[in-house]
Amino acid sequence: MTNNTKDNGVPTLADVANYANVSTATVSRCLNSPERVGGNTRKRVMKAVRDLGYAPNFGAQALAARQTNTVAAVIPTMENAVFARGLQAFQEELGRHGKTLLVASSAYNAELEEQQVRALVARGADGILLIGYDRTPEIYEFLAKQKVPTLIAWSFNPEEPRPAVGFNNRAAMADLARQVIGQGHENIACISAPTASNDRARERVEGIRDAKAKAGQDPKNLTVIETPYGIETGETAFRQVMTNAPQTTAIMCVNDVLAVGALRAAREMGMKVPNDISVTGFDDIEIATLAEPPLTTVHVPHREMGRCAADMLIQILKGDLIGHNLELATEIRIRQSLGPAPH
Amino acid sequence: MTNNTKDNGVPTLADVANYANVSTATVSRCLNSPERVGGNTRKRVMKAVRDLGYAPNFGAQALAARQTNTVAAVIPTMENAVFARGLQAFQEELGRHGKTLLVASSAYNAELEEQQVRALVARGADGILLIGYDRTPEIYEFLAKQKVPTLIAWSFNPEEPRPAVGFNNRAAMADLARQVIGQGHENIACISAPTASNDRARERVEGIRDAKAKAGQDPKNLTVIETPYGIETGETAFRQVMTNAPQTTAIMCVNDVLAVGALRAAREMGMKVPNDISVTGFDDIEIATLAEPPLTTVHVPHREMGRCAADMLIQILKGDLIGHNLELATEIRIRQSLGPAPH
DNA sequence: TTAAAAAATGTAAGCGCTTACATTCAGCTC
DNA sequence: GAGCTGAATGTAAGCGCTTACATTTTTTAA
Numbered sequence: 001m002t003n004n005t006k007d008n009g010v011p012t013l014a015d016v017a018n019y020a021n022v023s024t025a026t027v028s029r030c031l032n033s034p035e036r037v038g039g040n041t042r043k044r045v046m047k048a049v050r051d052l053g054y055a056p057n058f059g060a061q062a063l064a065a066r067q068t069n070t071v072a073a074v075i076p077t078m079e080n081a082v083f084a085r086g087l088q089a090f091q092e093e094l095g096r097h098g099k100t101l102l103v104a105s106s107a108y109n110a111e112l113e114e115q116q117v118r119a120l121v122a123r124g125a126d127g128i129l130l131i132g133y134d135r136t137p138e139i140y141e142f143l144a145k146q147k148v149p150t151l152i153a154w155s156f157n158p159e160e161p162r163p164a165v166g167f168n169n170r171a172a173m174a175d176l177a178r179q180v181i182g183q184g185h186e187n188i189a190c191i192s193a194p195t196a197s198n199d200r201a202r203e204r205v206e207g208i209r210d211a212k213a214k215a216g217q218d219p220k221n222l223t224v225i226e227t228p229y230g231i232e233t234g235e236t237a238f239r240q241v242m243t244n245a246p247q248t249t250a251i252m253c254v255n256d257v258l259a260v261g262a263l264r265a266a267r268e269m270g271m272k273v274p275n276d277i278s279v280t281g282f283d284d285i286e287i288a289t290l291a292e293p294p295l296t297t298v299h300v301p302h303r304e305m306g307r308c309a310a311d312m313l314i315q316i317l318k319g320d321l322i323g324h325n326l327e328l329a330t331e332i333r334i335r336q337s338l339g340p341a342p343h
Numbered sequence: 344m345t346n347n348t349k350d351n352g353v354p355t356l357a358d359v360a361n362y363a364n365v366s367t368a369t370v371s372r373c374l375n376s377p378e379r380v381g382g383n384t385r386k387r388v389m390k391a392v393r394d395l396g397y398a399p400n401f402g403a404q405a406l407a408a409r410q411t412n413t414v415a416a417v418i419p420t421m422e423n424a425v426f427a428r429g430l431q432a433f434q435e436e437l438g439r440h441g442k443t444l445l446v447a448s449s450a451y452n453a454e455l456e457e458q459q460v461r462a463l464v465a466r467g468a469d470g471i472l473l474i475g476y477d478r479t480p481e482i483y484e485f486l487a488k489q490k491v492p493t494l495i496a497w498s499f500n501p502e503e504p505r506p507a508v509g510f511n512n513r514a515a516m517a518d519l520a521r522q523v524i525g526q527g528h529e530n531i532a533c534i535s536a537p538t539a540s541n542d543r544a545r546e547r548v549e550g551i552r553d554a555k556a557k558a559g560q561d562p563k564n565l566t567v568i569e570t571p572y573g574i575e576t577g578e579t580a581f582r583q584v585m586t587n588a589p590q591t592t593a594i595m596c597v598n599d600v601l602a603v604g605a606l607r608a609a610r611e612m613g614m615k616v617p618n619d620i621s622v623t624g625f626d627d628i629e630i631a632t633l634a635e636p637p638l639t640t641v642h643v644p645h646r647e648m649g650r651c652a653a654d655m656l657i658q659i660l661k662g663d664l665i666g667h668n669l670e671l672a673t674e675i676r677i678r679q680s681l682g683p684a685p686h
Numbered sequence: 687t688t689a690a691a692a693a694a695t696g697t698a699a700g701c702g703c704t705t706a707c708a709t710t711c712a713g714c715t716c
Numbered sequence: 717g718a719g720c721t722g723a724a725t726g727t728a729a730g731c732g733c734t735t736a737c738a739t740t741t742t743t744t745a746a
Contacts, residue, residue, distance in 0.1 A: 010489050012702055023726045028704060038724055053488040058411060058467025060702030062402030063731050070445075070466060077431055084427040088420055091448060095459070100466045102413075103446050105434060116438070123413060123443045124401030145396065231629070260633065286574070290603065290633050355732055366696045371734060381694055403732035406701050 011052040020048035031056065062124055071313060072102040072125035074116045080229065080257070081285040082302055083131070086153065089306030090129065097314050099126075108229065110197045114139050121148050127313045129153055133160055134199040149316045153309045155200055156327045163316060165308045165326040169200050172298045172330040173207030174214075176280055177252060179296070179332060181215045184341035185250040185278065188212070189223035191237040191262060192254045204254045204282060223248060227258070234261020235268075242269065249277055249341045256281035256288045256297055263291050263337065274339025284333055293336035300330050354395040363391035374399070405467055414656060415445040415468035417459045423572065423600070424628040425645055426474070429496065432649030433472065440657050442469075451572065453540045457482050464489050470656045472496055476503055477542040492659045496652045498543055499670045506659060508651045508669040512543050515641045515673040516550030517557075519623055520595060522639070522675060524558045527684035528593040528621065531555070532566035534580040534605060535597045547597045547625060566591060570601070577604020578611075585612065592620055592684045599624035599631045599640055606634050606680065617682025627676055636679035643673050 017024045022041060030037050030045040037045070048054070062068045071094055075083040091101045102120050106113035113130075117139055120128060127149040143150050149163075156166035180188060188208065195202040209219035223245040227233040234257060241248055253259035259281030266273050273279055273293055281288055281297035288295040308326055315324075360367045365384060373380050373388040380388070391397075405411045414437055418426040434444045445463050449456035456473075460482055463471060470492040486493050492506075499509035523531060531551060538545040552562035566588040570576040577600060584591055596602035602624030609616050616622055616636055624631055624640035631638040651669055658667075 013704095014702075024703075025705075025727075026725060029725085032704080036724080041724080053485050055461060055465045055485075055489055057406070057702050058465060059402050059405030059407075059409075059733095060731090061704080062467075063400070063406050063701090063733085064402075064703040064705080066402075066704095066731075068401065068466075078421060078427045078434070079424075079431050081422070081424065081427070084421045084424070088422050088448060091421075091446060095447060095462070100462060101446050103434060103444050104438060105431060119438075119443060122398065122401065123411070124405075146398070287630060287633055290630055292633075292635050356734095357732075367733075368697075368735075369695060372695090375734080379694080384694080400732050402703095403701090404734080406703085406731085407733040407735080409701075409734090 010057075011054045012057065013054075016045065016048045016052055016054050019052060020045045067126050068124040069099050070102055070123070070125050071099050071127050071129065071310075071317075072104070072117075072120035072123070073129040074104050074106055074113055074120065075131055076108045077105050077229075078103075081287075082255070082283050082300070085285075085302040086306035086309070089303040090310045091306075093307045093310030094314075097310070099310075099314070108194070108198065110135060118142065121146050127151070127317050129309055129313060131155075132199050133157065133162070133164070134197045149313065151309055151313045151316065153305055155203070156325065157199075158325065158327075160325075163312065163324055165305060165312055165328070167300060167305075167328045167330045169203035170207040170210065172300075173204040173252070173254075173282065174210040175207075175330075176282075176296075176298050176332055177208045177211030178215070179334065180250050180252060180278065180280060180338060181211060181217070183250075183278065183338060184343075186217060186341070187245065187247045188250045188252060189225070189241045189245055189248040190252050190254070191234060191241065191258045192224055192226050193229055193258070194226045201254045208252055229255070229257060231257055231261040231264065234258035235265040236261075238262040238265035239269070242271075250280070250338075251277065252280045254282050256283045256285050256295060259295055259297070259337075260287050260291050263293075263295070267292075273337050276342060278339055278341075279337045281337075288333070289335070291337070296335045296338035297333050298330050299333045301328050304328060353400075354397045355400070356397075359388065359391045359395055359397050362395060363388045410469050411467040412442050413445055413466070413468055414442050414470050414472070414653075414660075415447070415460075415463035415466070416472040417447050417449055417456055417463065418474055419451045420448050420572075421446075424630075425598070425626050425643070428628075428645040429649035429652070432646040433653045434649075436650045436653030437657075440653070442653075442657070451536070451541070453478060461485065464491050470494070470660050472652055472656060474498075475542050476500065476505070476507075477540045477545075492656065494652055494656045494659065496648055498546070499668065500542075501668065501670075503668075506655065506667055508648060508655055508671070510643060510648075510671045510673045512546035513550040513553065515643075516547040516595070516597075516625065517554040518550075518673075519625075519639075519641050519675055520551045520554030521558070522677065523593050523595060523621065523623060523681065524554060524560070526593075526621065526681060527686075529560060529684065530588065530590045531593045531595060532568070532584045532588055532591040533595050533597070534577060534584065534601045535567055535569050536572055536601070537569045544597045551595055572598070572600060574600055574604040574607065577601035578608040579604075581605040581608035582612070585614075593623070593681075594620065595623045597625050599626045599628050599634075599638060602638055602640070602680075603630050603634050606636075606638070610635075616680050619685060621681045621684075623681055631676070632678070634680070639678045639681035640676050641673050642676045644671050647671060 013024045013027050017027045078084050104116035129151050132155045152164035154166050192205050193201040213219040225237045227237045262279050281295040284297045284299035288297045356367045360370045421427050447459035472494050475498045495507035497509045535548050536544040556562040568580045570580045605622050624638040627640045627642035631640045
């Protein structure tokens, strides 16, 4: 009984086969389709696997099987709790299906995103998850050429042909704006993330305009400040709003983090929320309930979205469900940061 | 001139070689160490690569080169901002060095962690980042057997031989406890995460005992409630403390999230912080400053830790820096949640 | 001019796994 | 008990790339 091991390290399939006295094919079958192997043999092989501490070589497996069982995700940043949550659920669900997650972040930068997408595809990702629709056609072309199934998350637009799982950012924000307007606010301002390559932010801002128009207000008459993500930037933006448009009585922010910044700036400026000014957020992450006062915001089912994204991507990889879209529902969460307009 | 292509799709190295009239070796060299190839040949090959739209096959590359340029991390959960931050920095730094990140989470569950480690190693991780020292010897043995370089983060213990980048959880918590004791507190309670397989939590609790002993208090006389991670669980734990040990005047939590829960419970019970009771946290994440009142806590340089972890792991992969440890400094952040003991 | 050294390129042997196809061997049927 | 069937297992051919080593070509030096 000869031994294939070069005795120099990690056990290979051949070592296991040898140890268990079977062929490599049998070991491979044991691992990949156990039902095709006899009970005794299977036990013997599994013991060998354990005894030797065998783990399949990824490269070899990928090469021979022509797939990596690896799925990639490019998100703006994990430091945004919204994506951390979604990604967590995404990974859990992938894990449940035997897939692993490759991650990279774009820092809300389109160019960086493109780089990351290329890198991840080069790393053999079988499929990829991207946030929002906005990106250069080059990336989409590259992905198509490489035949890498792609799923969009966090955005949902029935008119877009790409598979997506998300929610209607525009309608959700419009709903919230309706509430704000319902409280008598006419001078609304918006603190937004840069909208240039971020359809989510853009749609949310448009949602406010929609609601204004519907309520007979001039949709053009909306102060919008764009600023990067962060509590501090939210503070600065708030001050800017109060300087540029002191008549403002409600500030709608496109996410909770900016809103918390606004809240903080308001306090520092001695303004009472919601008596002097109302503030709203978007996402409903933990800090929304922790803030003083608690934030009125739009609740987004991030975890569910992550889970669904994983399921959909897996379906797509299997070849089913091509071009399917899934819209999730959001929900307005009214809390103390929204009050009637002062007069 | 024969052609190797099976004409069924993606071009291979052989196709490029063929097209450019050189050997596969030359093409490979062109791509991996261009300086070893003549100028003319190089140009011809690069043109072929472009003309054919060639991209290397990941599996084959990994198999032949015996490395994937992929690094894995298993963290408890990305929903904990602490790990999200660290991981983000970790990924950024890896990216800067051309490595990609494979992620999985253990949900603070040792068994799950073991599974994930195996899965990631099977996915070809060249190295792996793990949180804390505590885990079964099996995992360490497996990792050793598979020769996968491993780095521990978030813990630092000079007596442990494994490469690690972290901070002294025990000393940091002892420092904070000293501050608490300095405020006259004698009846301290601790809300901890389960310590069974979490050396970070265990060490932090011990840190409190150390400080008590040093201050002449009985280290045994410390109410400790263990509870899973979460704001709600922190609330429940707080109530439990006040039931079991109503004489308590300071509650030290092993992380900020539990502390925020405690704060909330205190408010619900009509207790003033810090007048009636003091509360402290650990980590100094965003919610620490957002809480009402802001939390006294231990600031941990999560991002720096993530960045350093990436650097160290890369060094280790290169073969340098075997068995090195790196200790980072923490810092006490005194805020309003800590006050003098009531009398 | 020519031998030796250096540079450029080619040859081909793997890397460890999957899988189509071949073989073996019970358990049946007649 | 011959012949057949199907389950269990084995054999071996790749998968596409890297790289040690061999070979050819160019440069250098005497």
